[in-house]
Each structure stands twice: as structure tokens, then as C-alpha cells.
Amino acid sequence: MIPRLRFETISKSFPGVNALTDVSFDVAPGEIHGLLGENGAGKSTLLRILSGVFRPTSGMVLIDGQGVAFKKPMDARGAGIAMIHQELQQVPHLSVAQNMFLGHSLTRMGGLFVSRRQQEARAAEALSMIDRSIDPAAPISSLKVAQRQIVEIGRALLDNARVVAMDEPTSSLTPTEFDRLAEVIASLSARGVSIIYVSHKMDEVFRICQRASVMRDGKLVGKVDLKTASEKDVIAMMVGRQLMQEEHNSFVTDTVKLEAKNLSSATKIRDVSFTLLKGEVLGIAGLVGSGRTELLRLLAGADRLSAGSIAIDGKAVRFATPREAIAAGIGLVPEERKREGIIPLRPVSTNMALASLSSFSAGGMISTGKLRATAQDLLKRVNLRPFQLDRPIRLFSGGNQQKAIIARWLAAKSQILLFDEPTRGIDVGAKSEIYHLIEDLAREGHSIIVVSSELPEIIRLSDRVLVVREGRVAACIPRDRLTESAIVAHAIPGANAGAADTRAAQTA
Amino acid sequence: MTSSSNAAESTPAFRRFSFSLRDAGTLIGLIVIMVVFAALVPEFLSERNLVNILQQSSINACLALGMTLVIISGGIDLSVGPTAAISAVITATLLLAGTPIPLAILAGLGVGIVCGFINGALVAYVGLQPFIVTLGTLSTYRAIALIYTGGNPVLGIPSGFRSLFNGNLFGIPTPVIIVAVVAIAAWILLKKTPIGEYLMAVGGNEEAAYVAGVPIARTKITAYVISGGLAALASLILIGRLGAAEPILGNLWELDAIAAAAIGGASLMGGKGSILGTILGAIILGAMRNGLTLMNVQAFYQLLATGLIILAAMIIDRATRGRG
Structure with missing residues (x-):
């Protein structure tokens, strides 16, 4: 069978760097192919060659056996290649349909007017194949990130894409939204569309993809059949060494560093109380939107308390701005580094x-x-x-x-460090460095709060986990009863917490 | 010590004694313009004319320094001309009423600072967009100057004041010396003080600066206060030269100031700008007007040349960005 997409000894060099060296692999029609590698391994460069942003220094891209040479991204789009970027490239104020037709609007009267009705009808037709709940006339800004991603996929269908490349599509999705996306991807595959799926999240790649290509330092280091390979093998291939199975180390003392009593905020938090000890790593788990980030922002002085009190070393404090919280020894490592962290x-x-x-x-x-x-x-x-x-x-x-x-x-x-999704968008090697750093900080007597959506991460790091649900504390799970199922049982609204407790106790 | 840390240590020494590639670009632009005019007009490079160029550029440079700080903070100050006008007419009125010169100067600068503070407070505390705020105060301040004077110029500024702002010191015009001092102060502020770092942080990424504990409101207000104060200083230089204060003075000053800052490398997106670049930018505009005047080129063409030089600077900037 002729592969849908074939990379044939692709090399790309920039002045002073060989970004890609002799990368070759195939993707069959309808295959969902994982592309794995640490940041800087060359995945993005390869995708940019596929989408016509870069031209390869040598080698060739073949689509259905035909060699193609794209001069610009529009050429790739015309050849049936759709890119779905991590940061969606959509115009918020325009409608779903307008976004889907961006760049090649349907017009009437000789190109004088955009035919909105026709666009919306065609958009609805494409979307009906994947998600009927999206209204083509609604502004993009009214949709959730997950739905906006599905709109991008709808746009790919509209273009009759033969290959859809997705770059870290799930970095901001909840588990349910991910399930939905997985269904949509499966339905694309059933239509014979080939998918290249780039992600850092091993469990997702294993669930969605059949095969994967692993890259390191601009080279292809392995092709794996995900039905037989183990996560550990793949990670070892990615980083080029065996990552040690990480043990949790605890440095908790019994000195209370911070005490929060009945915290409430105008944003989301309702009556949250907890203590944080010196040397402790306190995990905060919960669904996206449960109030985890808001709780950290309250502690960091970025949002205002509407009720409740915070005491540090036994002294009551009240912050109007982050500046005041910083003076009291609190530092926030925010989730969105680009937006809230760095001065670029x-x-x-x-x-x-x-x-x-x-x-x-x-x-x-x-x-x-x-x-x-x-x-x-x-x-x-x-x-x-x-x-x-x-x-x-x-x-x-x-x-x-x-x-x-x-x-x-x-x-x-700062004596109290608040981490919001500390390893989001960070590759596997750097991830373990960050874990060790957090551990070192606890050893030195810092008190730490870690918010994370990744359950293995929170279990790896935390001495104790606070599960937040709809702005309230749903449970506080000590280290010895800490399991993924215990956290999930408390995190999901409407779950029977009593039964979950028993379950958690049994699994522990 | 590993080799990588040695490399890191060697960079700052290099940085400290050189200037950025972008500043070098602005300097080359200035040199090109000087060479062209020197070839076309023999007297262009005479010592007297060079001093003239500096003197003619001084008012715009003074405004542009304040503008640069505001632009770096992510804002814009369209109200510098009318701010200068209010300051000028009040200073002139006080001088005519016999107020001691130092007191009148302080009052004039104070007026500029108050105007800047109002801009800054509306931006920082009320949360209005800088363009709209200063567009509003552009009209408001101009109206105040006109109402205050009934639209008439204030004539007869005493010679003591005039010799201060229109005199010479060691053969150099005082406005040039004043602006040089202001430029050095602004450079120190931007490069060596926490306020400078805060300005770049707030303009570069306000949300991140907030989370990192940067005092956002104070930083923004500081930029507008400096801009207002420097607009007032520019007006004192002008009325010293003219001997009269007109309520309509400073019309369109804001555009020249923005142009000088932009030519010098300030990004209207905020977070980026150069004091040296701005000074060179102001001199480029001044040298061009001076050269064209010496060549007896019509005013229309001077305007055309100014527009083209701004566009050319921005195109070169765009084409070379991403490196250095």
C-alpha cells in the first residue's frame, strides 16, 4: 500500500545547527501516528516542513506517493495538509464559520460580498460530522478551548485534508474534553484522514495512536508499535537514558507555616481552610475550573479575599497586591508562563x-x-x-x-512557594529536574503548594493532597492513602464521597 | 568554573562599553544623512551649523525622552504639546507679575508634572487606554491654555529668564546642555534603577510584572509625570528663545516626539526603547530639516522627507529584527 504521507531522508539545517538529519518515516491512510520527543528534538521543525513554513535542505515529502515541494503554507493547505497548533490561530470576534473560511471566504456577486449564509451552511455540514453542538454563527470567543479545537478540525474537513497534524492539542483540556477529542480523532481516522499527533503526555499517545516515531536531537531514534511497547521504553528512547523511578521524599516538620481559615473570594473560592507546614509539599488537585488557580491567586495576593483570614508564622496577614504577599514571603510560579511569568x-x-x-x-x-x-x-x-x-x-x-x-x-x-502546573509544556527531562528542585526546596525548609492536573505528578510530589471541587475543599488525603482513584473520586462533582473514601482506603 | 560560565562572565564587560546593534543602526542612519547633506550643502558641516542642529533638535529631544519612557511602559502621551502650552503661559504670566525666576521655573515644571500625573492616574487607576486618555487631555489642556490667556500671547518675558534658556555656556547653547543632562539622567533611570527595570517589565508584560510584585500604577504614573515635566521644560526652552508664550504653542509636538522615539528603536507595543536611540532620532529629524532649509527646499518637501524618513526607519527596523 502506498503510504498517505512519507518523509524521505529529510534534513534541515539552519546556520550553525542541523535541526533535522535524515528523518524518514511513513504514515498510512487513516493512521493515527504519534510524534514524540523532548522540546528541541526537531518535531516542530518537521511539522513546519510538512506545513510549508520551511523547505527541507535535502530529502522529500511525499503525499500519496507524489513528491511535493511547498513554497508557502497555502501550498500545503491546498495539498490537503492541515495544521492544528497548540495555540489556536483564530480570530476571537469572528464567527465559527468565518474562522473556518478565513483566507478563502465564499463570495457572491463576483467576489464583492462574503456569502455568510453559504459559509455557515458549509461549516454546519462539516461540523455535523464531528460535533453537532457547535453553532457556526456563534463567535469563536464564546466557545471553550476544546470546542475551538474541534472547529479547527472541522476546518480541516472543509479543506478535504488528507493529513492533519496536531501539535500538543490537549495541553489545556480536561479529561472529559480529551475523551471527546479522542472520539473526533478516531472518526477522522475512520474517514481515511491520517493524523500526526504530537504530545508530551504518554498516556494520551498510548491511548490514541497506533504507532509512534520518536525523535531526539533532530534524528529519528525509533519507531514503536504502541500496542507492545511500554511507556518507560518510549521515555527512555526520548531522553536517551533510563529515567529513574522516582521515590517521594518527605521533609515535613510540625511547625505551622501558613494557616488559611474560611477563605472565600468573589471569584470562586468558598470557605476553604487548611494549614501548610514548614518543609511540606501540599498538593492541590481538582478539575480544571474547580478553583485551584483561584486559590493560589488568593494566597499570592493577586486576587482579593472576600472573607476569611490567612496567618503566616502565626501572624495575621492581608494582601491587596502580589507585592504585599511577596514581602510576606510568598511567591507564585504561575501556570501561564508566557502571560504571567516572563518579561520576554x-x-x-x-x-x-x-x-x-x-x-x-x-x-x-x-x-x-x-x-x-x-x-x-x-x-x-x-x-x-x-x-x-x-x-x-x-x-x-x-x-x-x-x-x-x-x-x-x-x-x-520567599519561604512559601506556590506552583501552578509547574511542568506544563515542559519536556520529560526538565520535568524531573523541576521535581528535584521542588524537593530540594522542601528539604531546605520552604513550604510548598503544588497545583497540578497530572495525577502522577501530584502523587510524586505531595506529602498531602487537598482535593478542591467547585471552590470548596472536598477532601484532604494524607500521603499513606494517596492514590489516583482517591483523588478522582473526590474531584468529580456529584460523586459519592463516602463510597469513594472506602474505595480509596481499600486501594491504599 | 566551567567554560560556559566563563563565557557568561565575559558578556557583561562587552555590554557595558558598547551599545546595542539597534543604536548602531540609528547612528549609521544619522551619519548617512550627514554625509548626503555635507555633499549637497558645503556649509552644512560648519561648526556653527552643527551647533545649530543640536539647538534646533533640543526641544524635540527633550519631549522625546519623556515620550520614550512612556512608550517603554506600554503607553503613549499625545498631550505633550498642550501640556507645554499651559506650562508656558503660566510661567510667562508669573514672570510678568514679577515672580522670582527660580520660582516661576519651578511653577512651570510643577504644572507639567500635574498634567502628567492626571494622565498617569487616569491610565493607572481608572484603567483607561493611554491613547484615549491623552487624546482627551490633548484637547482639555489646550483649551485650558486658551481660556487662561483668552487666546492672546503673553509677551515681554524678562531677559534674565531668556538668557538662562537661550544663552551659551562655554560656547554651547544652554538648551543643548540642559537636554544632555536630562538625557544622561534618563539613561541612568532606565538602565540603572529599579524604576527603569519596572518600566520595561510593565511595558513588556504587565500581567507578569504584577505577579512578580512590580508596583504597576506607580510605575506608569512615574512615566507620565516625567513626560509632563519634560514637556514643561521644553516649553521653557521655547519661550526663552521666543520671548513670548503663545497658548497655541506646541501644536503637533507629540508627533515629532513619537517619531524620534520610534526612529530610535522604541516599540509602540511597549517594553522596548533606547535613550541614546531617541536622542539620535531627534538629531536625525533636526539635521534633515536643517539641511533641507539650507538647500532652500520648500516646506512641503520637508514634510514629505520627514514622513519618508520615519517609514524608511521602520522598514529597516522590521527587516533587521529578530537579530541582536
Whole structure:
């Protein structure tokens, strides 16, 4: 059988770098093919060649046995290749149908007017194959991320795409939304559309894909049959070494560091109480939208309390701004690094120093020497790579940006660190570095709160887990009873918590 | 010490004594313009004319320095001209009433600072968009200046004041010296103080700056207050030169100031800008007008040249971005 898509010894070099070296693999019609690799392994470069953004230095892309040479993205689209990016490229104020026809609107009267009605009818037709609940006339901004992704898939159907490449499509989806997406992908595959699925999440790749190609350092290092391979093997292939099975280490003391009593906010939080000990890692689990992020924002002073009280070291505190929370020793490592974490154009060293500039200043002037000495020290400690202190932070990988943000709170001498999805969008190698860093911080006596959607992550890190549901604390699970099923049972609204408790106790 | 950390240590020394590639680009632009005019007009490069260019650029440079800080913070200040006008007519009125010169100067600067503070407070506390706020105060401040004077110029500014702002020190015009001092102060503010870092952080990513504890409102207000204060200073230079304060002075000043900042590398998206670049940008505009005037080119063509130079600068900027 002729493969739907074939990469034949694709190489791509940029000045000074070989981004891809002799990458070859096939994707059969209707196959869902995983593309795995750490950040920087060359997956994005390969996808950009497929979608016509880059031209390969050598080698060839074949579609249904025909060699193609795309000069621009529109050529690839015309040849039946659809790209669905991690960050959706849609115009929020335009309707679903308008977005689906963006760039090649259906017109009437010789191109003078856009035929809105015709567009909506065609969009509805395409969407009906995958999701009937989406109204083609609704503005994109009124849809959830998951639905917007389905609109992108609908657009691919509209273009009669033969290959759909999806780059980290699930990074912001809930488990239910992921199930829905998995169904849609399966129905595409049943229509004979081939799918290239890029993700960091092993369990998803194993569930959705039949085969996967694994890349490392711009080379193809393996083709795996996911029915027989194990997650561990695949990860080892990706990182080029065996990752150690990680043990949880606990450094909890019995000194209370922070006590929250009956916290409520205008946003979502209702009557939340908990204590955080010195040296403790407290996990906060719950569905997306359950109020986890809002709870962290309350503690970090980014949102206001409407009721309740917070005490640190036994002293009552009240924050109007993050600045006040920082002064009280609290630092937030936010979920959306690009939006809430980094100042993209500034060097990594000043990004690190941003929360503690006054401690590097005397008489209103920043002491460059002092700042650099601290940056040397702390950024080395978090193992920043490449170790270039003057490099703008936007040029670093997600994992290294995250390390710089963690160093920001070390520089500010924060005693309480709040991590919101600490490893989102970070590759496997850097992930384990972040885990060790969090552990080291606890060992040194920092108190830590980790919010995460990844249950293995939260179980790996936490001494205790607070499960949040609809803005309230649904359960507090101690380490010895900590299992994925215990967390899930409490996290889902309407679940019978009593029965779940028993179940959790039994599994433990 | 590993080799990578040695490499990291060697960078700052290089940084400290050189300037950015973008500034080098602006400087090359200036040199090209100077060379062209020097070839076309023999007297262009005379010492007297060069000093003239600096003097003619000084008012715009003064405004553009404040504008640069505002633009870096992610804002814009369209109200600098009318701010200058209010400051000018009030200072002039005080001088005519016999107020001691230092007091009148302080009052004039104070007026500019108040105007800037109002802009900043509306942006930072009320949360209005900077363009709209300063578009509103552009009209409001102009109206105040006109109402205050009944539309008439304030004539007869005392010579003591004039010699201060229109005199020479060691053969250099005082406005040039004043602006040079302001530029150095602005450079120190931007590069060496927490406020400068905060300006770049707020303009570069306001949400992240907030989470990192940057005092957002204070930072923004500081930028507008400096811009207002420098607009007032520019107006003092102008009325020192003219000997009169007109309520309509400073019309369209904001556009020249924005142009100088943009030519110098400031991004209207915020987070990026250069003091040295802005000064060079102001001198580029000044040198061009001066050269064209020496060549007796009609005013229409001068306007055309100004427009083209701005577009050319931005096109070159776009084409070379992403490197350095």
C-alpha cells in the first residue's frame, strides 16, 4: 500500500545547527501516528516542513506517493495538509464559520460580498460530522478551548485534508474534553484522514495512536508499535537514558507555616481552610475550573479575599497586591508562563531579579555586580541551560524559563512557594529536574503548594493532597492513602464521597 | 568554573562599553544623512551649523525622552504639546507679575508634572487606554491654555529668564546642555534603577510584572509625570528663545516626539526603547530639516522627507529584527 504521507531522508539545517538529519518515516491512510520527543528534538521543525513554513535542505515529502515541494503554507493547505497548533490561530470576534473560511471566504456577486449564509451552511455540514453542538454563527470567543479545537478540525474537513497534524492539542483540556477529542480523532481516522499527533503526555499517545516515531536531537531514534511497547521504553528512547523511578521524599516538620481559615473570594473560592507546614509539599488537585488557580491567586495576593483570614508564622496577614504577599514571603510560579511569568525581551538575570530589585539596590540605583553575583549563584543552582545570563528569557525553552521563575523566588527569599502546573509544556527531562528542585526546596525548609492536573505528578510530589471541587475543599488525603482513584473520586462533582473514601482506603 | 560560565562572565564587560546593534543602526542612519547633506550643502558641516542642529533638535529631544519612557511602559502621551502650552503661559504670566525666576521655573515644571500625573492616574487607576486618555487631555489642556490667556500671547518675558534658556555656556547653547543632562539622567533611570527595570517589565508584560510584585500604577504614573515635566521644560526652552508664550504653542509636538522615539528603536507595543536611540532620532529629524532649509527646499518637501524618513526607519527596523 502506498503510504498517505512519507518523509524521505529529510534534513534541515539552519546556520550553525542541523535541526533535522535524515528523518524518514511513513504514515498510512487513516493512521493515527504519534510524534514524540523532548522540546528541541526537531518535531516542530518537521511539522513546519510538512506545513510549508520551511523547505527541507535535502530529502522529500511525499503525499500519496507524489513528491511535493511547498513554497508557502497555502501550498500545503491546498495539498490537503492541515495544521492544528497548540495555540489556536483564530480570530476571537469572528464567527465559527468565518474562522473556518478565513483566507478563502465564499463570495457572491463576483467576489464583492462574503456569502455568510453559504459559509455557515458549509461549516454546519462539516461540523455535523464531528460535533453537532457547535453553532457556526456563534463567535469563536464564546466557545471553550476544546470546542475551538474541534472547529479547527472541522476546518480541516472543509479543506478535504488528507493529513492533519496536531501539535500538543490537549495541553489545556480536561479529561472529559480529551475523551471527546479522542472520539473526533478516531472518526477522522475512520474517514481515511491520517493524523500526526504530537504530545508530551504518554498516556494520551498510548491511548490514541497506533504507532509512534520518536525523535531526539533532530534524528529519528525509533519507531514503536504502541500496542507492545511500554511507556518507560518510549521515555527512555526520548531522553536517551533510563529515567529513574522516582521515590517521594518527605521533609515535613510540625511547625505551622501558613494557616488559611474560611477563605472565600468573589471569584470562586468558598470557605476553604487548611494549614501548610514548614518543609511540606501540599498538593492541590481538582478539575480544571474547580478553583485551584483561584486559590493560589488568593494566597499570592493577586486576587482579593472576600472573607476569611490567612496567618503566616502565626501572624495575621492581608494582601491587596502580589507585592504585599511577596514581602510576606510568598511567591507564585504561575501556570501561564508566557502571560504571567516572563518579561520576554528582558535578560534572564533581570527576570530573576524582578521581584527583589530593591534588595539589589542602594540609594535608588541597582548594583549590577550584586545582581550578577546572585544571578550566577541561583541560576546555576536551578541548572539554567544555556547558562547565559544576558540572554533574553524568551529565547530559552519552557523548562529553563520555569527554572528562572523559580530562581526569582529564591532571590526574593520567599519561604512559601506556590506552583501552578509547574511542568506544563515542559519536556520529560526538565520535568524531573523541576521535581528535584521542588524537593530540594522542601528539604531546605520552604513550604510548598503544588497545583497540578497530572495525577502522577501530584502523587510524586505531595506529602498531602487537598482535593478542591467547585471552590470548596472536598477532601484532604494524607500521603499513606494517596492514590489516583482517591483523588478522582473526590474531584468529580456529584460523586459519592463516602463510597469513594472506602474505595480509596481499600486501594491504599 | 566551567567554560560556559566563563563565557557568561565575559558578556557583561562587552555590554557595558558598547551599545546595542539597534543604536548602531540609528547612528549609521544619522551619519548617512550627514554625509548626503555635507555633499549637497558645503556649509552644512560648519561648526556653527552643527551647533545649530543640536539647538534646533533640543526641544524635540527633550519631549522625546519623556515620550520614550512612556512608550517603554506600554503607553503613549499625545498631550505633550498642550501640556507645554499651559506650562508656558503660566510661567510667562508669573514672570510678568514679577515672580522670582527660580520660582516661576519651578511653577512651570510643577504644572507639567500635574498634567502628567492626571494622565498617569487616569491610565493607572481608572484603567483607561493611554491613547484615549491623552487624546482627551490633548484637547482639555489646550483649551485650558486658551481660556487662561483668552487666546492672546503673553509677551515681554524678562531677559534674565531668556538668557538662562537661550544663552551659551562655554560656547554651547544652554538648551543643548540642559537636554544632555536630562538625557544622561534618563539613561541612568532606565538602565540603572529599579524604576527603569519596572518600566520595561510593565511595558513588556504587565500581567507578569504584577505577579512578580512590580508596583504597576506607580510605575506608569512615574512615566507620565516625567513626560509632563519634560514637556514643561521644553516649553521653557521655547519661550526663552521666543520671548513670548503663545497658548497655541506646541501644536503637533507629540508627533515629532513619537517619531524620534520610534526612529530610535522604541516599540509602540511597549517594553522596548533606547535613550541614546531617541536622542539620535531627534538629531536625525533636526539635521534633515536643517539641511533641507539650507538647500532652500520648500516646506512641503520637508514634510514629505520627514514622513519618508520615519517609514524608511521602520522598514529597516522590521527587516533587521529578530537579530541582536
